[in-house]
Amino acid sequence: MVLLALLAATTIGVVRVRNLFAVAVLTGVYSFLMASVLIVLDAVDVAMTEASVGAGIGMVLMLGALYLTKTDEAPPAHSPLLPLFVAGVTGAVLIWAVSGQPPFGMAATPVHLAGPDYVQRSVAETGIPNVVTSVLASYRGFDTLGETIVIFTAGIAVLLLLKRASRDGDGSN
Amino acid sequence: MSEIVGGLIAHFNQWITVFLMVSGLYIVIARGNMIKKLIGLSLFQTSVYLLYIAPGKILGGTPPIKAAGFTVYANPLPHVLILTAIVVGIATLALGLALVIRINEAYGTIEEDEIFARESEG
Amino acid sequence: MRLDVILRVTTKLILPLMLLFAVYVQFHGDYGPGGGFQAGVIAGATFILFTLINGLGAVMRIIPVAVVEALIPFGALIYAGVGVAGMLTGGNFLDYSHLAHDPVHGQEWGVFLVELGVFVTVSATMLAIFYTFAGRGRR
Numbered sequence: 001m002v003l004l005a006l007l008a009a010t011t012i013g014v015v016r017v018r019n020l021f022a023v024a025v026l027t028g029v030y031s032f033l034m035a036s037v038l039i040v041l042d043a044v045d046v047a048m049t050e051a052s053v054g055a056g057i058g059m060v061l062m063l064g065a066l067y068l069t070k071t072d073e074a075p076p077a078h079s080p081l082l083p084l085f086v087a088g089v090t091g092a093v094l095i096w097a098v099s100g101q102p103p104f105g106m107a108a109t110p111v112h113l114a115g116p117d118y119v120q121r122s123v124a125e126t127g128i129p130n131v132v133t134s135v136l137a138s139y140r141g142f143d144t145l146g147e148t149i150v151i152f153t154a155g156i157a158v159l160l161l162l163k164r165a166s167r168d169g170d171g172s173n
Numbered sequence: 174m175s176e177i178v179g180g181l182i183a184h185f186n187q188w189i190t191v192f193l194m195v196s197g198l199y200i201v202i203a204r205g206n207m208i209k210k211l212i213g214l215s216l217f218q219t220s221v222y223l224l225y226i227a228p229g230k231i232l233g234g235t236p237p238i239k240a241a242g243f244t245v246y247a248n249p250l251p252h253v254l255i256l257t258a259i260v261v262g263i264a265t266l267a268l269g270l271a272l273v274i275r276i277n278e279a280y281g282t283i284e285e286d287e288i289f290a291r292e293s294e295g
Numbered sequence: 296m297r298l299d300v301i302l303r304v305t306t307k308l309i310l311p312l313m314l315l316f317a318v319y320v321q322f323h324g325d326y327g328p329g330g331g332f333q334a335g336v337i338a339g340a341t342f343i344l345f346t347l348i349n350g351l352g353a354v355m356r357i358i359p360v361a362v363v364e365a366l367i368p369f370g371a372l373i374y375a376g377v378g379v380a381g382m383l384t385g386g387n388f389l390d391y392s393h394l395a396h397d398p399v400h401g402q403e404w405g406v407f408l409v410e411l412g413v414f415v416t417v418s419a420t421m422l423a424i425f426y427t428f429a430g431r432g433r434r
């Protein structure tokens with residue numbers, strides 16, 4: 001899995017580089033690599049969303065925010081030993097927890113209990129071959145309603161925080 | 174043979190996922206710049222997507238779009254959950270960046286240490 | 296001035312194709328990867344690219360801020376409206392089976408309208424967030 005190794009290398013770049021403009025571009029590269037990994041894992045809908053949202057809109061918003069603040073990170077003031085230790089302990093616990101998973105790619109695992117049922121029912125009940133769309137919009141439609149409300153709330157909140165009535169003046173604090 | 178290859182790929186998969194998660198966590202804890210913290214948080218979120226979707230793949234299967242000639246499909250349920258998670262992640266990133274812009278205008282800086290110093294003296 | 300001309304001509308060729316691709320992804324989401332979210336983001340990105348080349352004033356003449364702000368809740372309203380229509384025609388909330396003469400067609404109509412609502416809200420939100428970020432200006 002060469003893609004995963006590239007992903008890890010990009011992440012090390014994001015941690016170490018201090019010029020924030022370069023970090024924003026590296027995050028865009030990371031999003032594209034993640035989309036490629038998702039295609040290899042047979043998740044085409046998710047890959048399209050991750051590529052367009054992460055590498056497209058995410059990078060635009062980050063560059064916009066960097067334009068409005070400053071673009072260089074100050075050198076770290078505390079020694080990195082304690083955070084490294086905490087991160088290392090968390091990593092060890094996570095590896096121990098994740099290693100209990102069944103082997104990769106087998107079809108008889110507990111995670112596949114409800115999935116194939118939707119695949120069989122989708123065309124018969126809704127007439128839509130794309131199972132992800134039919135599950136998203138019809139079988140689990142409530143979750144998508146909640147998600148739309150979340151996007152609406154985020155848009156309104158950004159408008160409340162940053163909108164100005166006129167070009168000059170500070171607006172209300 | 175395919176079990177050995179499957180086992181090896183699974184372990185590599187899991188280690189990379191945990192490495193991404195831990196480096197996202199390290200950025201959030203250790204760096205003081207607020208925009209860098211937000212980027213670390215989004216890094217953490219993308220590693221969780223990998224954690225969910227990797228077990229959903231079946232070797233020899235195909236993406237979950239029903240077509241003639243295929244019988245084994247990947248599990249569509251994690252795909253739906255992660256689709257929602259990606260869009261909610263970008264919404265919270267936009268809101269977080271808007272807050273950082275406001276903080277920058279109120280305090281003149283986005284470094285956490287300087288903001289704490291200014292708060293404790295003022 | 297020469298570099299500027301290259302950018303302007305290229306984006307003039309690409310922008311209609313991007314918008315067409317967004318509409319294609321939206322309506323073809325039943326048969327291939329796609330659906331409301333991806334299409335909304337691509338449509339928002341089209342207008343953002345237009346802004347990057349032609350400036351904020353030009354895009355605000357095409358889509359004023361008031362229209363964008365009115366469109367954000369409109370999509371969520373379409374979604375909830377489909378849910379209430381499901382209740383009015385005799386099922387539960389968000390039950391699409393009774394929306395047409397036959398349950399399968401009802402499901403197809405329901406999914407179509409719901410994805411349209413998601414598309415409108417997502418593209419309007421992305422555009423509104425970009426408008427506020429770009430209109431803030433540096434002190």
